[in-house]
Amino acid sequence: MDKTFDALLARMHELRDLGGVIGLASWDRETYLPTRAHEARSHQLSTLHGIQHERLVDPRLGELLAWASEAPGLTPDQRAMARVLTHERNRAVKLPRTLVKALAEAQSQGLHAWREAREERRFARFQPALSRLLALRREQADAYGHGGERYDALLDEYEPGMRVARLGPVLASLRDTLIRLVGALQAAPRQVPELFQGRRFDTEAQWRVSLRMLGDMGFELDAGRQDKSIHPFSSGLHPTDVRLTTDLDEHSLEGLFSTLHEGGHGLYEQGFQPAHHRTPLANAPSMGLHESQSRLWENLVGRGRPFWTHYFPLMRDTFSEGLAGVALEGFLAAINRVTPSFIRTAADEVTYNLHIVLRYELELLLIRDELPLDELPAAWNERMRRFLGITPPDDLQGVLQDIHWAWGEFGYFPTYSLGNLYSASLYAAARRALPGLEEGIARGELRPLRDWLRDHVHAEGYRLPAEELVRKVTGQGLTDVDFLAYLQSKFGALYGVTL
Amino acid sequence: MDKTFDALLARMHELRDLGGVIGLASWDRETYLPTRAHEARSHQLSTLHGIQHERLVDPRLGELLAWASEAPGLTPDQRAMARVLTHERNRAVKLPRTLVKALAEAQSQGLHAWREAREERRFARFQPALSRLLALRREQADAYGHGGERYDALLDEYEPGMRVARLGPVLASLRDTLIRLVGALQAAPRQVPELFQGRRFDTEAQWRVSLRMLGDMGFELDAGRQDKSIHPFSSGLHPTDVRLTTDLDEHSLEGLFSTLHEGGHGLYEQGFQPAHHRTPLANAPSMGLHESQSRLWENLVGRGRPFWTHYFPLMRDTFSEGLAGVALEGFLAAINRVTPSFIRTAADEVTYNLHIVLRYELELLLIRDELPLDELPAAWNERMRRFLGITPPDDLQGVLQDIHWAWGEFGYFPTYSLGNLYSASLYAAARRALPGLEEGIARGELRPLRDWLRDHVHAEGYRLPAEELVRKVTGQGLTDVDFLAYLQSKFGALYGVTL
Numbered sequence: 001m002d003k004t005f006d007a008l009l010a011r012m013h014e015l016r017d018l019g020g021v022i023g024l025a026s027w028d029r030e031t032y033l034p035t036r037a038h039e040a041r042s043h044q045l046s047t048l049h050g051i052q053h054e055r056l057v058d059p060r061l062g063e064l065l066a067w068a069s070e071a072p073g074l075t076p077d078q079r080a081m082a083r084v085l086t087h088e089r090n091r092a093v094k095l096p097r098t099l100v101k102a103l104a105e106a107q108s109q110g111l112h113a114w115r116e117a118r119e120e121r122r123f124a125r126f127q128p129a130l131s132r133l134l135a136l137r138r139e140q141a142d143a144y145g146h147g148g149e150r151y152d153a154l155l156d157e158y159e160p161g162m163r164v165a166r167l168g169p170v171l172a173s174l175r176d177t178l179i180r181l182v183g184a185l186q187a188a189p190r191q192v193p194e195l196f197q198g199r200r201f202d203t204e205a206q207w208r209v210s211l212r213m214l215g216d217m218g219f220e221l222d223a224g225r226q227d228k229s230i231h232p233f234s235s236g237l238h239p240t241d242v243r244l245t246t247d248l249d250e251h252s253l254e255g256l257f258s259t260l261h262e263g264g265h266g267l268y269e270q271g272f273q274p275a276h277h278r279t280p281l282a283n284a285p286s287m288g289l290h291e292s293q294s295r296l297w298e299n300l301v302g303r304g305r306p307f308w309t310h311y312f313p314l315m316r317d318t319f320s321e322g323l324a325g326v327a328l329e330g331f332l333a334a335i336n337r338v339t340p341s342f343i344r345t346a347a348d349e350v351t352y353n354l355h356i357v358l359r360y361e362l363e364l365l366l367i368r369d370e371l372p373l374d375e376l377p378a379a380w381n382e383r384m385r386r387f388l389g390i391t392p393p394d395d396l397q398g399v400l401q402d403i404h405w406a407w408g409e410f411g412y413f414p415t416y417s418l419g420n421l422y423s424a425s426l427y428a429a430a431r432r433a434l435p436g437l438e439e440g441i442a443r444g445e446l447r448p449l450r451d452w453l454r455d456h457v458h459a460e461g462y463r464l465p466a467e468e469l470v471r472k473v474t475g476q477g478l479t480d481v482d483f484l485a486y487l488q489s490k491f492g493a494l495y496g497v498t499l
Numbered sequence: 500m501d502k503t504f505d506a507l508l509a510r511m512h513e514l515r516d517l518g519g520v521i522g523l524a525s526w527d528r529e530t531y532l533p534t535r536a537h538e539a540r541s542h543q544l545s546t547l548h549g550i551q552h553e554r555l556v557d558p559r560l561g562e563l564l565a566w567a568s569e570a571p572g573l574t575p576d577q578r579a580m581a582r583v584l585t586h587e588r589n590r591a592v593k594l595p596r597t598l599v600k601a602l603a604e605a606q607s608q609g610l611h612a613w614r615e616a617r618e619e620r621r622f623a624r625f626q627p628a629l630s631r632l633l634a635l636r637r638e639q640a641d642a643y644g645h646g647g648e649r650y651d652a653l654l655d656e657y658e659p660g661m662r663v664a665r666l667g668p669v670l671a672s673l674r675d676t677l678i679r680l681v682g683a684l685q686a687a688p689r690q691v692p693e694l695f696q697g698r699r700f701d702t703e704a705q706w707r708v709s710l711r712m713l714g715d716m717g718f719e720l721d722a723g724r725q726d727k728s729i730h731p732f733s734s735g736l737h738p739t740d741v742r743l744t745t746d747l748d749e750h751s752l753e754g755l756f757s758t759l760h761e762g763g764h765g766l767y768e769q770g771f772q773p774a775h776h777r778t779p780l781a782n783a784p785s786m787g788l789h790e791s792q793s794r795l796w797e798n799l800v801g802r803g804r805p806f807w808t809h810y811f812p813l814m815r816d817t818f819s820e821g822l823a824g825v826a827l828e829g830f831l832a833a834i835n836r837v838t839p840s841f842i843r844t845a846a847d848e849v850t851y852n853l854h855i856v857l858r859y860e861l862e863l864l865l866i867r868d869e870l871p872l873d874e875l876p877a878a879w880n881e882r883m884r885r886f887l888g889i890t891p892p893d894d895l896q897g898v899l900q901d902i903h904w905a906w907g908e909f910g911y912f913p914t915y916s917l918g919n920l921y922s923a924s925l926y927a928a929a930r931r932a933l934p935g936l937e938e939g940i941a942r943g944e945l946r947p948l949r950d951w952l953r954d955h956v957h958a959e960g961y962r963l964p965a966e967e968l969v970r971k972v973t974g975q976g977l978t979d980v981d982f983l984a985y986l987q988s989k990f991g992a993l994y995g996v997t998l
Contacts, residue, residue: 017546020539021520028523032531036722037740040519043777044737047516051550223535238543241536278542 001060005071005078008064009279011055012085016278018052023237030229031245056092065089077281080463084280087160094143099136106132107408114406123377123395126406131373133408134366141367151367154411158287159418161465164364166478167414174417174480175357179387181350181487181499185338186389188495195334196252201322203248203255209318210246210259213311217297218450219244219263223270226259234262234294236269239277257298257335264297265290267450271458286466287412291419292426293453299349299420300427300486301449303335306441336494340388342397349420350487354387356417359402363410422470424483426457429474500559504570504577507563508778510554511584515777517551522736529728530744555591564588576780579962583779586659593642598635605631606907613905622876622894625905630872632907633865640866650866653910657786658917660964663863665977666913673916673979674856678886680849680986680998684837685888687994694833695751700821702747702754708817709745709758712810716796717949718743718762722769725758733761733793735768738776756797756834763796764789766949770957785965786911790918791925792952798848798919799926799985800948802834805940835993839887841896848919849986853886855916862909921969923982925956928973 001007022045029041055061068074068082110129117126141150152163215221224242232255235243244262248255268290272282284290301307308315312328323331338348344355362379365371371379380399385391392398404412430452431437440448456473464472471477488499500506521544528540554560567573567581609628616625640649648663655661714720723741731754734742743761747754767789771781783789800806807814811827822830837847843854861878864870870878879898884890891897903911929951930936939947955972963971970976987998 013542014546014549017543020543021524021547024527024543025520025523028527032724032726034720034722034724034740036719037737040737040739040776043512044516044519044523047513048520050513220535221533223533225531225533227531238536238539240539241533277539 001063003064003067003071005068005074008061008068008082011058011061011064012081012280013278015052015055015085016280016282018048018055020237020241022048022052023235023243027235027237027243027245030231030233031227053092056089061085061089062093077275077463081279081281084283084462088280091144091157094145095140096143099139099143103133103136103140103408106136110406110408111403114400114403118396118400121394121396121400123399124374126400127373127376130405133405134369134373134410137408137410138367138369151364151411154367155414156411158412158415159466160286161467162286162288162414162418166467167360167418168364170421170478170480171357171360171414171417174353174421174484175387177480177484178350178354178357181484181491182338182340182354182388184497184499185350185491185495186340188497190496192333192337192494194337195326195330199322200250201253201319203250205318206248206250206253206255207246209314210248210256212314213256213259214244214263214266216444216446217260217263217267218447219266220270224266226262232258232262234265234269236266239270239272239274239282242266242269253335257302260302261294261298264294267297267453268293268458271454272461273459276461281461281463283462284466285462285464285469286418287415288418289422289457289466289469291415292422293457295419296423296427296453300423301441301446303332303349304438304441304490305332306438308332309442310444333494336490338491338495340390342384342390342392343401344416350491351388353417353420356413358383358387359413360417363413367410418466418478421478421480421483422466424486425470425474425476425479426453428482428486429456500562502563502566502570504567504573507560507567507581510557510560510563511580511779512777514551514554514584515779515781517547517554519736519740521547521551522734522742526734526736526742526744529730529732530726552591555588560584560588561592576774576962580778580780583782583961587779590643590656593644594639595642598638598642602632602635602639602907605635609905609907610902613899613902617895617899620893620895620899622898623873625899626872626875629904632904633868633872633909636907636909637866637868650863650910653866654913655910657911657914658965659785660966661785661787661913661917665966666859666917667863669920669977669979670856670859670913670916673852673920673983674886676979676983677849677853677856680983680990681837681839681853681887683996683998684849684990684994685839687996689995691832691836691993693836694825694829698821699749700752700818702749704817705747705749705752705754706745708813709747709755711813712755712758713743713762713765715943715945716759716762716766717946718765719769723765725761731757731761733764733768735765738769738771738773738781741765741768752834756801759801760793760797763793766796766952767792767957770953771960772958775960780960780962782961783965784961784963784968785917786914787917788921788956788965788968790914791921792956794918795922795926795952799922800940800945802831802848803937803940803989804831805937807831808941809943832993835990837990837994839889841883841889841891842900843915849990850887852916852919855912857882857886858912859916862912866909917965917977920977920979920982921965923985924969924973924975924978925952927981927985928955 025041025045025048029038033041065082065086068078069086074082106129110133113126113129117123137154138150141153144153144156146153149164155162155164155167211221211226214226223240224244226244226246228247229245230247232244232246237243244259244266246255246259246262268284276282308328308331312331316323336348338350340351341347344352347355358380361383362371362376366376377395377399381391384398430449434448434452437449457469460469467477492499524540524544524547528537532540564581564585567577568585573581605628609632612625612628616622636653637649640652643652643655645652651662654663654666710720710725713725722739723743725743725745727746728744729746731743731745736742743758743765745754745758745761767783775781807827807830811830815822835847837849839850840846843851846854857879860882861870861875865875876894876898880890883897929948933947933951936948956968959968966976991998
């Protein structure tokens, strides 16, 4: 066998092209697929995944990677490419086919049972399927290997290198402070009224505004697009082909924030450097770091005063009826209103991470087998009370609310909080590096921030693990300090309290 | 190796899924791909084609097919599946990799040279590249094998089973009669005036009309879609996912006819029976037979009096300005106006096939190496004069007009004429089988025709070669009799002459 880096690169390109096509077929499924074609598309995706897996575990790829791990004369980027692919391949090789099949069946049963349980608003209906999924995930974690903490092996799928020992204390600290902040804000003498109820915002106009914001952010619409789908998502088929979706609702402006969110993901995908295209380096090192970019644009920029100083006049012209009688101050308060709620997806910046920590704590107990499953609904509700002061009226709004567990997905939720924490650290670093950043944003100048993120985060690709990259850019690794300082400053001012 | 039909079927499914995904990636390239993503898409398509080819030539597939060719107890459909795939595989296996690579390079050079030649309006600029392409196509034909007529081996790619010895006399007869008809129509005392110049037809309204016509035809919009692209095409990703495109122009109603054309292709794809899905039987047996369905709906139905008896009132309501002063009779005459022209794509039903025969005759001479290349433009122009009585003003409107030869594609053009001939025979058979068919069409009832075609043509899939299938349905094989009778009757009445 010809052992050269070009031979390895050809295999990387092939895997990457397959990934792009899988991305296309998945994107199309959510946007343009005819309703009756879902079964055909499932077959096609299954075939593509099968080929991708076969290519990944091919022993000759293993030989090439083994060669590359010791070959002299490779560049640092070439070494990083081989390292990333080796990590991915090792995980795939360790997973027995029987387990993959059992998991697929259990996931299908899990979804079915979860849907029935939701109909009945009764967790017990879902419990046996969840039990089976947990057993298989533990088995999967053992197949991957870990140092005694199975959750680490699952977390690694989404957040390579992150460990419970590192993550747990940070999330515990975040949780305690957030509980305190929520209490203080609820007790604040100045409260923020709901503003949007009963108002209407033409969705065609929202579509135009969202495309303008994307363009202003520096999202390149000749190397990507925006379409409509029921749940917004972003999909990087290739750095020149980054597809975002949005879901606009005439009774709300939330669609604009979801555009900023997906746009943040999209800028990351477009920012991988050409030398990394079609290689494992054209990737974020973790889901959490990817999420940091979406949350940065959605919240730290998109719910901030500078941003709306520029855009609010446009909004008032565009939605003169919908925003009748609303001034910038009222608008800013309304889009930052803090209200404990049952559902994460509707949560504000302060309460959001409490939803995540709640799940993380429960996931950890479940994977450790330290929480009997029939106590899960009570454990959920107890934490909701302790963290947010509210009690779900039933399992539907409690433990059954989300599809992730029905799919047997554990280890993913923490990436949302990591995204929030990293976003604040990166934004703080950007402000230090770019004096006048927010004055510029208030004039509609979003490109300097995009360029700084591109240079320092996006163009790095997957050269370094997420936390190392963040440390390189900000001077410190994972921490809740920047995030909490941001919340305290912003929401303290908004609610007229010292946090 | 496990030699069962299920093992073979799994490979058929995989190949078919790959074909569907290639179809998706190609469709997306013409509809929604961001402008800067073309290079990435080329890589993705090249990777998919490579995997598809590798799967097709896999020796284990060869063993399974050899087993199936002799295995007892297979159903007739299973035998047909194996036979079709064996034919496809044999062609792929016979093509040396070096030739595939040389062809790809020559095609790329051919396109480049053709574009330059068009700029200069000078065939000589294109001649060396065309010479190379012809040499490689002859080599390819020899690799496939043939009984002395190389063109047969190329024709077989698009029209399996068809041979020059069978096709040539039919096209020669067609040519001679058409030359006579064109002359007679030009000499007819009643001439049809141009009608559409200077009129405007809102493209949004055309879009709605086109979707309505597709629905009326029985094209299932929950198992397919229509989008916009520069050149209209149809693409069957799967029988539940059939995608048509159109290009609407406010100065013309031609887009509606292209919708009927692509809709005819689309009905064929949707009509494959579920038992054949994801197998080689969910295919038309030839391009000519596929084209028969598009031409049937575009011309025999879509340019006929019964069709417009129903739709013209709707058109007059929809395009009250654009069709001001136009009555059904004038409209019917205008959409059937016969005018010799230089370009096939703009040709009417009478002159169209003369463009095809012209190219077929030249292709045959070129592949046989019986026409020196520097005499090609003169040979083209001489035939244009003899067939249509007009002389191209330059090579751009003559021999350089079309991209097919620049791409080295020979053997494809005859399928257009085969489509026209088959369409007339099939429509005549439908009229015999369905008394009152055209009275029904005049009431807007298009489904009986769709259902008849589905039962007798579409649901057959690739069980039989094209001509055998046509013989089974109509009682006769390839013939120009029905087509010429159709032209003589329709255009004789229109121009007030006996043809």
